[in-house]
Amino acid sequence: MAVAADSYTEEAYHLAYKSGLTNVLNALERDQIKPEKVLLISSTTVYGNTTGHVDETTLATPNSFSGKITLESEAILHARYADTSTNSIVLRLAGIYGPGRTRLIDLVRNQTAVIPDSPRMTNRIHRDDAAAAAVHLLTVPNPSDLYLGVDEHPVDLGEVLRFLAHEMTYDEPPTGSVSNARGGDKHCSNTRLKDSGFQFAFPSYIEGYRSLLAGIGTRHP
Numbered sequence: 001m002a003v004a005a006d007s008y009t010e011e012a013y014h015l016a017y018k019s020g021l022t023n024v025l026n027a028l029e030r031d032q033i034k035p036e037k038v039l040l041i042s043s044t045t046v047y048g049n050t051t052g053h054v055d056e057t058t059l060a061t062p063n064s065f066s067g068k069i070t071l072e073s074e075a076i077l078h079a080r081y082a083d084t085s086t087n088s089i090v091l092r093l094a095g096i097y098g099p100g101r102t103r104l105i106d107l108v109r110n111q112t113a114v115i116p117d118s119p120r121m122t123n124r125i126h127r128d129d130a131a132a133a134a135v136h137l138l139t140v141p142n143p144s145d146l147y148l149g150v151d152e153h154p155v156d157l158g159e160v161l162r163f164l165a166h167e168m169t170y171d172e173p174p175t176g177s178v179s180n181a182r183g184g185d186k187h188c189s190n191t192r193l194k195d196s197g198f199q200f201a202f203p204s205y206i207e208g209y210r211s212l213l214a215g216i217g218t219r220h221p
Contacts, residue, residue, distance in 0.1 A: 001021065001038065003021060005066075025076070034085070037143065038087070039089040039090075041093060042091060042092045044094045045064065045067040045070060046060040047061065047062070052187060053187050055191065056146045089144070090147070091148075091149050092148050093130050093150075094188055095122065096124070096130055097125075097209070098217060100127075102212065104161065105164060105212070111173075115158040116157055116158060119156045119158065120156060120178075121187050122154065122155060125150055128201055140197070148189060148190055149193060151200055151204055152203040154186075158175075161173050163205070
């Protein structure tokens with residue numbers, strides 16, 4: 001299940017991630033549907049301002065309403081299928097980019113990008129790899145209950161912005177103070193996902209953004 005709030009408000013997140021998820025699970029139960037696996041798309045935002053190495057064993061400590069509600073939705077899913085034959089799986093995705101998700105490209109193109117004056121590790125995954133990972137995990141025998149969905153190359157944000165500017169033949173963005181509103185300075189690990197047999201089409205931001213800049217891929221509504 002991939003639920004999404006229609007706005008960045010606590011009410012919208014509650015309706016989508018808790019009420020919406022509960023309604024779907026209730027409908028399955030009402031219709032006596034017992035799925036083999038149920039996968040929920042979650043987010044690395046549940047780690048809040050955690051810094052350093054992050055994997056599936058890292059304690060989730062959300063510091064925003066979105067992270068807290070997302071973590072609560074994971075608990076709802078796991079509780080519903082505890083002690084049943086259904087595998088409940090959570091896939092925590094990092095920053096998704098791809099067709100229709102071009103925030104960093106837009107910042108560089110609009111010349112509003114700023115390279116943080118201190119290194120800031122970021123994690124991302126191409127939209128197509130995120131979708132493929134979800135499908136893959138639904139086919140894995142005896143899956144774990146939690147996976148991180150991030151590409152092979154956690155990277156300093158400044159490096160990504162410099163790369164995009166070079167690829168688009170813009171001047172390098174200036175360096176300055178940048179709010180860390182998205183939280184943390186994490187180096188997320190995809191070892192568990194890779195060990196499940198998943199292979200990335202876009203193992204790093206380089207392949208992914210070059211594909212995006214070349215106009216490859218279709219934006220879905």
